[in-house]
Amino acid sequence: MSSRSVPMNKQDQSAIRLNWVTYFGIALFYGLFCSSLFVLFSSNRFQAAQVFIVFWSLCVMDLFFLERLVGTLMQMSQSAHTETRWSYGIQSLVYGLLKLLMLGAIVALLFHYGNKNTQGLPIIFGLGTLVIVPLFGGFLWSQKTLSERRGH
Numbered sequence: 001m002s003s004r005s006v007p008m009n010k011q012d013q014s015a016i017r018l019n020w021v022t023y024f025g026i027a028l029f030y031g032l033f034c035s036s037l038f039v040l041f042s043s044n045r046f047q048a049a050q051v052f053i054v055f056w057s058l059c060v061m062d063l064f065f066l067e068r069l070v071g072t073l074m075q076m077s078q079s080a081h082t083e084t085r086w087s088y089g090i091q092s093l094v095y096g097l098l099k100l101l102m103l104g105a106i107v108a109l110l111f112h113y114g115n116k117n118t119q120g121l122p123i124i125f126g127l128g129t130l131v132i133v134p135l136f137g138g139f140l141w142s143q144k145t146l147s148e149r150r151g152h
Helices: 010-041 045-078 082-113 117-127 131-152
Strands: none
Touching: 010 045, 010 082, 010 117, 045 082, 045 117, 045 131, 082 117, 117 131
């Protein structure tokens, strides 16, 4: 058994990059679609769009820090050197704290906007980012994986 960690090959790196493009594209499309709906059809147009964009951006950052946390933990589990494990552990701690900070900001804003009855729909759609982006991104990733297994 080797004492070195296994480096990622170029195919794995391009797959990770492709996943990021897919997830970011889905998040961007969802954000633009929902904010344009609020601007076009809401009685309080720009305030509704502003509330949505605030929650949407916090959720996108939360998903980003979650991905970085999981990636760092996976790298730490593959590392055989104690020095690199410590650095991955510190990175994991920072990404975990940043993720908790995003969740704390979401909760604080929920308390702030929760008393206003007119902001319910933008908040729900903004928080829907936490569901929509992983759901559709995972679906597209699974379809790509299945087509690669079939040899297409």
